[in-house]
Amino acid sequence: MLEFxxxxGQWARYGRWEAGSVGELSFSVKTNVSKALVLYLDDGGNxxxxxxxxxxxxxxLRFAIHCAEPATLHMExxxxxxxxxxxxxxxNFRETLLMxxxxxxxAEVKSKRKEMAVVSDLFVGGIPPDVRLSALTSSTVKYEPPFLGLISNLKVGEIPPTLLNSNGIQSDLEYLCTKxxxxxxxxxxxxxxGEVQCDCTHTRFKGKYCKEDYRGGWEEIVPPGSGPRTRAENQSREPEPNTNAMIE
Incomplete structure (x- = not known):
């Protein structure tokens, strides 16, 4: 799930959706805005x-093929x-279905060519600033309000597309870090x-979640966000030596 x-300046860039002839893209959406860009792709400005x-x-939905008049769908x-x-x-070639x-x-576009040329990546929720207006076939898309809300289960066919990079977007995993x-x-x-990583460099601990003490191997239980304990505090928590074992 992505939170927009x-x-x-917000955007998410996915690997190209090869939608030239046939293909499916699906997702779930939750929002309260009345105007926004959801997704966009093109042939690089032609x-x-x-x-x-x-x-x-x-x-x-608006789409065009081979410079023909764009076809438009307005959902109810x-x-x-x-x-x-x-x-x-x-x-499906000249046709695009929206459900x-x-x-x-x-809707069907009345074009001489039946395949749509796709060169760009798949942009979701906004257009990256490094994409020039001249490289956008529908240049007005850059001025559409960025999407506000949640998008989940984004799939091309049955496979989630590759998220190349993003800005201003929070994913499920990032939510784990912040909340x-x-x-x-x-x-x-x-x-x-695609995985949560804990960097223990500036602590005296190691392990996947920075819970193992370097000196004794026993686990600290300092809750996330509490920061590392001082050495004196940790020493006061260490177990006392077993004097009975020493006498034996």
């Missing part, structure tokens, strides 16, 4: 593009009610290669 704060927007609280289902809605996009919950509509930090003893929580 809706701030300017003729072909596909954009999914929220307009008047409903999804609106209102999605800005802070409830989850299922969205399915199906590409929102139980509502389905299909349910698993790192003990002042370890620094970060997301690397």
């Amino acid at each position: 704060g809706g701030a300017p 003729c072909d593009f596909l954009e999914l927007l929220i307009a008047n609280g409903r999804l609106q 289902t209102r999605i800005n009610d802070d409830r989850w809605h299922m969205v399915l996009l199906t590409r 929102v919950d139980g509502e389905t509509k299909v 349910q930090n698993p790192c003990f003893n002042g370890g620094f929580c970060s997301i690397q290669f």
Whole structure:
């Protein structure tokens, strides 16, 4: 799941969706905004593009092939009610189907070529600032308000697309760091290669969650966010020597 704060400069960039001929893209969405950019792809500024927007609280799809007049779909289902809605996009050459919950509509572009050229990555929730206007087939998309809300279960076919990079987006894993930090003893929580990592460099502890003391191997139980204890505090917590064992 991705949480979009809706701030300017927000975007998520996924690997290319090969939607030139046939293909499916699906996701669930929860929002309360009436106008925003949901997703966009194109051929690098020539003729072909596909954009999914929220307009008047409903999804609106526009796409074009081979510089033909763009086809447009306006859905009736209102999605800005802070409830989850299922969205399915199906590409089939000149046709594109959009389904929102139980509502389905299909639009067809009257183009000479039947395949859509796709060169760009898949942009979700906003357009990165390094993408020039001249590289956008539908240049107005850059001025659409960024998406505000939640998107989950984003899939191309049955496979989640690769998230290349993002800005201003919080994922499930990042939520673990900010709200349910698993790192003990002042370890620094970060997301690397899709996994939570605890950096114990500036602590006196080691292990996956910075819980193992270097000296004795016993575990500290300093809750996340409490910071490392002082040496004196830790020494006062160490077990007393077993004098009976020493006498024997």
